Amino acid sequence: MSGQQPGRDKVFKPLEGDDPRTVAGYQLAAKLGAGGMGKVYLSYTPGGRPIAIKVIRPDFSQDAEFRRRFAQEVKSAQRVQGLYTAPVIDADTEGSEPWLATAYVPGPSLADAVAEHGALPVEAVALLIAGMAEALHVIHGAGIVHRDLKPSNVLLAADGPRVIDFGIAYAADATSLTGSGVTIGTPSFMAPEQAAGRKVTAATDIFALGQVAVYAATGTPAFGEGTSHGVLYRIVHEEPDISGVPERLRELVTRCLAKDPAARPTVPEVIALCQSANAETVLRRPEDWLPGAVAADITGRNAAPAPPAYVPTQPVQPATPPPGYGPAPTHQPPTHQPPAYQPGPQTPAPLHHTPTQLGAPPTYPGQPQPSYPQQYQHPQEQAQHQYPTQLPQPTPPVPAKGKRKGKGVAIALAAALIFGIAGGGTAYVLLKDNNKGNQAQEDPAPKAKPTPKGGGGGEADPAKSPDAGASSGSEEKPTPTPVPDPEPADFKDIDLTAGYHLTFSDDVVRPQPGEDGxxxxxxxxxxxxxxxxxxxxLALLDPGQPGSLEACRAETRFTESIYTTKLSKGRQVCVTTGTGHIGLVTVQGFSPEDSPSDYMSLDLTVWRNAAAAAAASN
Structure with a gap:
């Protein structure tokens, strides 16, 4: 078997002493690799689909800002569903060790393929870059800039490339570890603006795409190798070495590697350049789009090892695992028979059984509690998955009249005694409090109207009638008085610098330093x-949609962040603060490229306490 799958042991490494055996209920079958962010393991869904689980390094997980941005990027990444991306199917950003799971791609990375088998032919490079460009199209469409597009983050599958790890480098940039000798990303594949610490945009990924094309076609990085400082200097100040790039790919890599981000091609232009570099009239991806040696690596990776069977080492309580992701226990719980009912004065059964909400799913020795992907709800969040902690007892037959015993009789006698002393209203309250969940009981107050003075048959005084109290209790609540909308406060020509914030409650709203807090x-x-x-x-209004307080109140397309790549002059953003203010941002422009400061110009209208006023009116 090993002879048919060369290098299998090199791909699927056995778990070592410091490797976990399970991650949130996923049983690990092998280790796929390790990098600057953490380790990657092979596991399976309950349906047998292989997945790759990346466990973040402990030192990163201890950084609060990393956790916040990691959670944000994972949430965005779960919206990315492209043909040339590996979708994120599960994640835990709050646990002691954050992790995320993506679909397993049975293929080597571009870095491994080139290192082992050499550069790819022109046709394969054209198909590779075209597929990566399609991946960037959906990644950028989700508001994500990859920031770390490099050969090791591109997997080669039989039906095309897969771009992975999009957005995670942004979370790593936020951690304090990046300032203490920890390098995130590969300097050889950075863009000039990224190396210089300037604004990162979608064009940054296009520059990296050009570098990947040079590497795939020649086997060496466009700006050489060496120390990170030397490579970054050449990226910023020198031209790339493309002397070994085939002529058909020259225009593609030259335009992608332009120093000026505005001069780089868009994604559709990149695909058109790949088309012109291809020998065929159209871009068609045949089954054998990769060289035979690389395709053989894919065959070996298809035979992924199965996870070891889990056998509990101690008896466990019978339980039916809830549906969702995470392996189920292999044991079969015995059939549980409800205990026979034994009537007795000290075992009264309730007339109405209310199931008690089930606690956390059972755990097994050495196995953490399973996690569930976003499309599945945890059973605790679904009423139909609530189970009683004890099986309901059969309802006993009602004893003959006059012979009922137990707590209910004592309550009824006490209530009757109180009724005779304190009046029917008090007894009614006590009976109601002791019979929650039953239907409303009749008012025990006497219904006969008092006879008017003089013995006549006239009407009783309504103010003194017992019915007056009953009717007053059923009166409808008065309609709340509408709270007028607050007056708008306008602030024009605000230059909001990157790294600064606005506080809507300030008398004069102006930028203040700080972006996280x-x-x-x-x-x-x-x-x-x-x-x-x-x-x-936040809510981004559509172009041409008039911005107003009513529009912001009605808008429900909420998000917590909006990339400036989606903003242009005239676009408007509704902001609802946690303190109850509503603001309307109107974008007026951005700082020029030669400006030493990165800022956006905007007008702001604030309706203070407008969210609270709307709630009070309702």
């Missing part, structure tokens, strides 16, 4: 507007 509106240096206040939301 539960701010109501911040311009993050990552290139996006951010609402970090608890309960705060």
């Amino acid at each position: 539960a701010y109501e509106l911040a311009y993050d240096t990552g290139g996006y507007l951010d609402s970090e206040s608890e309960g705060g939301t």
Whole structure:
């Protein structure tokens, strides 16, 4: 078997002493690799589909800012569903060791393929870059800049490439570890603006795409190798070495590697350049689009090892695992028979059984509790998956009249005694409090109207009638008085610098330093507007949609961040703060390329406490 699958042991490494055996219920079958962010393991879904689980390094998981951005990027990545991306199917960003699971791609990385078998032919490079460009199209469409597009983050499958790890480098940039000798990303594949610490945009990924094309076609990086400082200097100040790039790919890599981000091609232009470099009239991806040696590596990776069977070492309580992701136990719980009912004065059964909500799913020795993907709800969140902690007892026959015993009789006698002393109203309250969940009982107050003075048959005084109290209790609550909308406060020509924020409650709203700290509106240096206040939301209005307080109140397309790549002059953003203010941002423009400061110009209209006023009116 090993002879038919060369290198299998090199691909699927056995678990070592410091490797976990399970991750949130997923049983690990092998280790796929390790990098600057953590380790990657092979596992399976309950249906037998192989997946790759990346467990983040402990030192990263201890950084609060990394966790916040990691959670944000995972949430965005789960929206990416492209033919040339490996979808994120499960994740835990809150646990002691954050992790995420993606579909397993049975193929080598571009870095491994080139290192072992050499450069790819022109046709394969054209198909590779075209597929990667399609992946960037859906990644950028989700508001994500990859930031770390390199050969090791491109997997070669039989039906095309797969781009992985999009957005995770952004979370790593936020951690304090990046300033203490920890390098995230490969310097050889950075863009000039990224190396210089300037604004990162979708064009940054296009530059990296050109570098990947040079590497795939020649086997060496476009700006050479060596120390990171030397490589970064050449990226910023020198031209790439493309002397070994085939002529048909020269225009593609030259345009992608332009120093000026504005001069780089768009994704559709990249695909058109790949088309012109291809020998065929159209881009068609045959089954044998890769060289035979690389295709053989794919065959070997298809035979992934199965996870070891889990056998509990101790008896466990019978339980039916809830549906969802994470392996189920292999043992079969015995059939549980409800105990026979034995009537007795000390075992009264309730007339109405209310199931008690099930606690956390059972865990097994050495196996953490399973995690569930977003499309599945945890059973605790679904009423139909609630189970009683004890099976309901059969309802006993009702004893003959006059012979009932137990707690209910004592309550009824006490209530009757109180009724004779304190009046029917008090007894009614006590009976109601002791019979929650039953139907409303009749008012025990006497219904006969008092006879008017003089013995006549006239009407009784309504104010003294027992019915007056009953009717007053059923009166409808008064309709709340509408709260008028607050007056708008306008602030024009605000230059919001990256790394600064706005606070809507200030008398004069002006930028203040700080981008992370539960701010109501911040311009993050990552290139996006951010609402970090608890309960705060953003909503991007459509072009031509008039901005107003009513429009912002009616808008429900909420998000917590909006990348500036989606903004242009005239676009408007509704901001609802966690403190109850509503703001309307109107984009007026951005700083020029030669500006030493990165800022966006905007007008702001604030309706203070408008969210609270709307709630009070309802």
